[in-house]
Amino acid sequence: MSRSTTAHSAGRRPRRHDPGRRDRLIDAALGVIAEHGVAATTHREIARAADVPLGSMTYHFASLDEILAEAFTRHADAVATVFDQRLRAAPDRESAIEAVIAVISDQLLGGERDLILAVELYLAAARKPALRAVTQAWMQRSRRALEYHFDPTTAREVDALIEGLVLHSALSTEPMTPEQIRHAIHRYLN
Amino acid sequence: MSRSTTAHSAGRRPRRHDPGRRDRLIDAALGVIAEHGVAATTHREIARAADVPLGSMTYHFASLDEILAEAFTRHADAVATVFDQRLRAAPDRESAIEAVIAVISDQLLGGERDLILAVELYLAAARKPALRAVTQAWMQRSRRALEYHFDPTTAREVDALIEGLVLHSALSTEPMTPEQIRHAIHRYLN
DNA sequence: GACCGCTGCGTACTGTCGTACATATGACCT
């Protein structure tokens, strides 16, 4: 890892050539948000996570809000894209239902990270208008994806149901099992 | 308001006899959380909102976390009690469904305050184990209330559906109308 | 009516925050 032999135990760090640092900082910010929350997401914490000096933060971003906005935008895009692909790949209504169930199950089994990020975003969006656009676009894309297979009203309702199921399941000491998820979705869609 | 004539334009404020101040502080904390978020809920902000000096905070509460816990507990209790009463008052399944619809509609029309507080609580609970108990108890009471009229599985699913509907509705630029809420609930329960 | 202790009040201390800024360095172009 250390290009120069040693000499950086406490002294001035050697200058690093680091293209794409801005991207890494955004990813680091997402990690900090997921792990410690927006409230604890500071310039210094992000810099520490990405192993860059503090001064680098203000060079790449005009303000902390700008970092948050970029981080949440990236996350929402990534999640929405996966959701869209999964539903687009479903050939018929029946497999679309299975895809929805699979998305929820993955989300529950795959740890809380995505859910935490979603809730952090919702809350941040409630206070900062700049983030409203991000949540709006995300919801819009989710519904559009559902509309490949369901009418708009159903899409909207199912989208809300998914949110509620994931949220309550994650909050509960006894998360719902995949079978219970399947039951709830089927009950609604059949 | 001013018992003594004046003399408190800038000098030392006259001492106030204020039993129940602790309760007022908890309510003030809830107000601050709803308006500015947990992140901006500081000793000084709460003191300002309740119009008490800063020193009063550390006298009545050992730490900021203690205030937050008490505030959220009070809020959850209040909301859960209302929900329970409304469902308990419903004589049959049909009016129970109407009660659920009414609760959601009230929540959406009555401003975002309760929803914001709920999301703030969810997020805070995700990081502070002490608050997990509050969310657990709240969810438990909601489900129990629904179980006056529905089987446990249905109760759990409907509870999640309610959460999702309220959340998505509040986040959207076009909140769902009472008719749309009614449609979604009926579709699930009929 | 005297005292005692709970409650109210002001303020100081230490740490961390966002942000600004002066300086250094090396990758790329000519």
Next chain:
DNA sequence: AGGTCATATGTACGACAGTACGCAGCGGTC
């Protein structure tokens, strides 16, 4: 090769946070 400029770095500064603490005044008890 040499110059230039985007990028990288360390540090300073003012604001504001949580918390601690000493003193003041009043209610209730004897």
